[in-house]
Amino acid sequence: MTDELDLLRRANPVPDDGPRFGDGPLDHRAEHRLGRLLDDRSTGRRIPLRLGGRFRPAWALAAVAAVAALTSVLLLGGPAATPAIAAPRPLAVLADSTPVPLDRLAERAATAAADGAPALRKGTHVQSWSLGMSDTEPPVTLPEERIVRWTADGRHTELVVATDPRHPGRPVLTDEDGEPRLVDDGQVISRRAFPPSWSDAPPAARPPHDTGRLRAYLTEAVHGEIRTTPELLAATAQLLDHWTLGARESAALARLLADAEGLRPVGGVTDRLGRPGQAYVYDDGSGVRHMLILDPSTGAVLGLEETFTTDQPEYGVRAGDVMQYSAWMR
Amino acid sequence: MSDDEIFAAAYREHYWAVSRYVARRLDGRTSEVEEVVAEVFTVAWRRRADLPASPLPWLYGVARNCLANAVRGQGRRRRLVDRLGNDHTAHRRHVVSGPGTETPGDWVHEALARLAPGDQEVLRLTAWEELGIDEVAVALGCGRRAATMRLHRARRRLRAEIDRLCPALADANASKDHGHD
Numbered sequence: 221m222t223d224e225l226d227l228l229r230r231a232n233p234v235p236d237d238g239p240r241f242g243d244g245p246l247d248h249r250a251e252h253r254l255g256r257l258l259d260d261r262s263t264g265r266r267i268p269l270r271l272g273g274r275f276r277p278a279w280a281l282a283a284v285a286a287v288a289a290l291t292s293v294l295l296l297g298g299p300a301a302t303p304a305i306a307a308p309r310p311l312a313v314l315a316d317s318t319p320v321p322l323d324r325l326a327e328r329a330a331t332a333a334a335d336g337a338p339a340l341r342k343g344t345h346v347q348s349w350s351l352g353m354s355d356t357e358p359p360v361t362l363p364e365e366r367i368v369r370w371t372a373d374g375r376h377t378e379l380v381v382a383t384d385p386r387h388p389g390r391p392v393l394t395d396e397d398g399e400p401r402l403v404d405d406g407q408v409i410s411r412r413a414f415p416p417s418w419s420d421a422p423p424a425a426r427p428p429h430d431t432g433r434l435r436a437y438l439t440e441a442v443h444g445e446i447r448t449t450p451e452l453l454a455a456t457a458q459l460l461d462h463w464t465l466g467a468r469e470s471a472a473l474a475r476l477l478a479d480a481e482g483l484r485p486v487g488g489v490t491d492r493l494g495r496p497g498q499a500y501v502y503d504d505g506s507g508v509r510h511m512l513i514l515d516p517s518t519g520a521v522l523g524l525e526e527t528f529t530t531d532q533p534e535y536g537v538r539a540g541d542v543m544q545y546s547a548w549m550r
Numbered sequence: 551m552s553d554d555e556i557f558a559a560a561y562r563e564h565y566w567a568v569s570r571y572v573a574r575r576l577d578g579r580t581s582e583v584e585e586v587v588a589e590v591f592t593v594a595w596r597r598r599a600d601l602p603a604s605p606l607p608w609l610y611g612v613a614r615n616c617l618a619n620a621v622r623g624q625g626r627r628r629r630l631v632d633r634l635g636n637d638h639t640a641h642r643r644h645v646v647s648g649p650g651t652e653t654p655g656d657w658v659h660e661a662l663a664r665l666a667p668g669d670q671e672v673l674r675l676t677a678w679e680e681l682g683i684d685e686v687a688v689a690l691g692c693g694r695r696a697a698t699m700r701l702h703r704a705r706r707r708l709r710a711e712i713d714r715l716c717p718a719l720a721d722a723n724a725s726k727d728h729g730h731d
Contacts, residue, residue, distance in 0.1 A: 224708045228677035231658035234573045240580065241569040246562060253588055254561050257595045258554060350695050353702055362695055380693070395695060415600070421618060442667050451666045506710050508703075535702070544699060 308349055308361060308386070308492070308542055310527045311511060313499060317488030320498050320516065326471070326478035329519025333429075333467035338550065340426070340466035342370040347385060347493065349545040352395050353535040360400050361542070362393050364409060368462075374416035380409040385493060423458055429468035431475045438476075449480045450504045453512060457524055460548045467518065474519035477512065489513060493547050497522045503529065508543065523547040557598040560605045561591055567679075568609050574678055575617055589616045607681060607688035614671065614689065661711035669704035676701060 234241055246254065349363045363384035370376040382392040382403050391402040394409055403409075419425060422441035428434050438455040439446050446452050456473065459465075465473065477483060483500040491497050497513035504510065511525040526543045537543075551559070568590055573583045590613045594601065602608050662670055675681045675689055687697035 224705055224712055225677050227658050227712065228662065228673055228708070232574070232678045234570045236570065241566050241573055243566050246565055249584065250565050253591070254558060257591065258558060350699055352695060352698065454666065454668065506707065
């Protein structure tokens with residue numbers, strides 16, 4: 221069949237064999253620029269060289285211990301022989317709960333932000349469950365925990381661990397090497413240290429705590445307009461994957477979300493980390509339901525869940541399968 | 551080889567691929583391509599110690615950030631011009647009337663333009679730069695799994711937009727799919 225990627229390939233505006241920019245020798249201007257770079261050593265002095273690779277900060281080792289501790293704190297029960305590979309179900313709304321309008325929660329967030337605590341922190345701590353799909357294999361759920369920490373001199377480190385806090389001690393699926401395979405709970409998937417870097421562009425830039433400016437910030441972070449509520453939710457996830465929001469930023473974000481169209485309060489939930497939350501649902505009409513989970517007292521975003529609402533037999537996906545779940549922590 | 555030699559080799563090998571990457575995203579403003587590409591390789595030169603063994607996806611990632619900075623500057627100008635209401639590109643969406651009146655490229659571009667920028671980029675990297683999913687992950691600065699997920703979602707959304715713009719094509723594919731069952 222003519223799939224969407226085939227159509228897009230045919231619509232390539234600058235094909236590899238086109239009249240402009242085709243492969244070949246450099247033209248004289250490109251050659252001149254290369255010569256200037258190689259000659260002008262001053263351009264290379266802004267960022268220290270040779271900081272990547274084998275550099276391993278002490279915090280990364282400490283973070284491994286922190287992850288292990290976190291896992292044991294968050295979860296009940298002990299090690300078991302069965303792997304933690306069952307596809308999680310969507311969060312269930314608590315039967316006796318009363319939905320809280322998002323507007324009211326945004327007001328609570330504003331009140332909670334009055335003293336400015338907790339403060340904004342660069343970096344993130346997120347536990348995620350992602351559905352790995354392929355054309356030929358059944359889908360699998362891949363859980364991992366990711367911690368990004370920044371230091372005052374602009375360096376940052378990223379630690380990714382295969383773990384499912386709902387099933388402590390059980391083997392966990394990962395596909396970091398390309399194919400899904402079982403590894404021990406808590407296995408470090410990657411640990412990377414990055415040299416100093418700076419940017420004044422979102423999402424690397426410090427997020428504002430004014431609603432209008434935060435919306436502009438998110439628009440820049442996604443490199444375009446935010447036209448729909450799912451786009452706002454995606455921008456929210458991108459923000460939270462870079463920053464641990466303070467109370468003021470959370471309040472601004474809660475107001476933005478409250479002003480978005482179509483987020484429907486459905487009641488209380490207990491999230492996958494065992495935290496109480498208020499859930500707001502948006503059905504995007506194209507087969508995915510988005511659930512936003514907020515802290516009921518502070519309005520902070522606790523998590524986002526995306527669930528298929530229609531079968532997708534080509535990927536072995538059924539309605540009700542959770543495509544992606546992210547739970548952010550401080 | 552020294553870092554400088556490795557950089558020079560990458561520059562010569564990938565200069566035109568990076569130029570195509572930038573040109574594809576500047577909507578025909580080819581006069582700006584050379585300037586942005588120069589910025590890409592200046593940034594890459596400063597970070598030449600980080601240059602990976604297969605540098606092209608990494609260079610695309612650098613180019614993406616350079617383009618974002620360039621578009622950021624243009625965006626302020628664009629917002630001003632939009633307010634004046636006479637910018638042709640601001641009204642491009644309304645000019646394209648449908649698949650029956652345009653070449654296929656136009657309405658596929660129109661379908662693509664209706665997607666979120668993140669969806670557009672993962673699709674372009676896959677279809678136009680012909681990157682594999684591991685390379686897409688490098689270019690986007692995310693994990694392989696996240697890249698897979700983004701591509702899956704973006705394909706689904708592009709399909710929906712294409713079907714919306716060109717129901718006849720959707721019907722044809724549906725009957726072909728049915729034939730495969």
